Amino acid sequence: MCRKRNSSAFYGILLLAVLLSACGPREPEEPGWDLTGLVISINEERGTLLVDHDEIPGYMPRMVMEFRVAPGDLEVVEEGMTIRARMLLDDQGYRLERIWPVDPVSDRIVEEAARTLRRDTHTRGRAAYREIGENLPDFALYDQSGRVVEPRRFRGRPMVVNFIFSRCPDPYMCPAATVQMKQLQDRARELEIDDLELISITLDPEYDTPGVLAQYARNYGIDTSNFSFLTGPESAIQDLMRQLGVLAFPDDGLIQHTLATLLIDRDGRIIHRADGTRWEVDDFVTRLLP
Ligand SMILES: [Cu+2]
Incomplete structure (x- = not known):
């Protein structure tokens, strides 16, 4: 009995180690x-x-x-x-x-949304994690142009949301996720799903400013007309990770993190999620077809 419990704990740790991938040594801070x-x-x-x-x-x-x-x-x-x-x-x-x-107006919108989101995370407590069928939480973050993006403005349009960060050096993690999001964007166009919005939220808001994210999008040749890269207050990012089921933490100069991709329907509900990068683009887009 005891041995069995130990071995399942061992496999739990092993699984966690497989799910988490080391990302980028942080450069020492220049004066x-x-x-x-x-x-x-x-x-x-x-x-x-x-x-x-x-x-x-x-x-x-x-x-x-x-x-x-x-x-x-x-x-x-x-x-x-x-x-x-x-x-x-x-x-x-x-x-x-x-x-x-x-910009005082934008900054106020983003700060207020971050406070509301924090309260929401606290109120939800252990139920902070949003299951399939629940709504995407409201938030306000800056995009790669420095403009405020509030997903509730996208209500009526489907969304795909994931998390990345620009310094991630592991080709199987964030870079792979971004390539896949881009393929999803292309595939949706092929299928004439014209109202899709794609959103990648940074896990590293301190480094990933709008300009860094603009460069990141450009490096991947991404058409940003319906694909936004978002950054903003650390607390808002942490609350979104918590509510959307992504883990990230600094570890000896590295960022360890998991990956999740969520599909939000036209009513703002989470209808599908995939963890890691082993998901099929069609598995997302076909759910949006009539
Ligand atoms: Cu990564």
């Missing part, structure tokens, strides 16, 4: 400074932003500076936009990373 500022102009050719930044206490007064940024950030940032970012100094000068557009 840097947080700043906010107003984007005065964008130089696409040089890959730079001219920013009127606020005082960086103890380091630099308010001034106008040119910063190098990643290509994905150039897609997100607009002239006249207020941003917060991390300023880093290397041998080529100053550059900005972790750029987030700052």
Whole structure:
């Protein structure tokens, strides 16, 4: 009896070890400074932003500076936009990373939705995990353009939702999941399911800013007209993982995580889910056919 229990515990751990896959060593944090500022102009050719930044206490007064940024950030940032970012100094000068557009209206929507979602997770307690037949929870996150996305606006349209993160180096995990989502997008078009929305939520919101996700989408050649990559407050991401049944945790410089893909019907109900990457695109799309 006792031996049997032990062996099932052993297989449980083994199964967990198989389900969880190691993802990406986190790079050591470079020294840097947080700043906010107003984007005065964008130089696409040089890959730079001219920013009127606020005082960086103890380091630099308010001034106008040119910063190098990643290509994905150039897609997100607009002239006249207020941003917060991390300023880093290397041998080529100053550059900005972790750029987030700052917009009081959007920020309020996202923060309020995160608070509501947190309360909902607490209220549901042990029943936080949403079974097939339950609704997708409401949330508000930023997409790869920095725009707010609220899935309730998609009510009336079916959705496929999964979780990924851009630094995942394991080709069998997030990269495979993204390729499969892209195939699903293509297959739905072939079958003339024109109202499908695809959503990939990052597991690593601190690193995956809108600009990083824009770059990620571009690297996979994804048509983002109905495929959004979402990021936002850590608490909202954690609550969504909890409610949608995805595990992720840092482990000795790695992120261990599971994968899940959910199909949401036109009434906002979860009607199908697949764990891992071994699912068939047709198994999702055919459920949306009349
Ligand atoms: Cu991964």
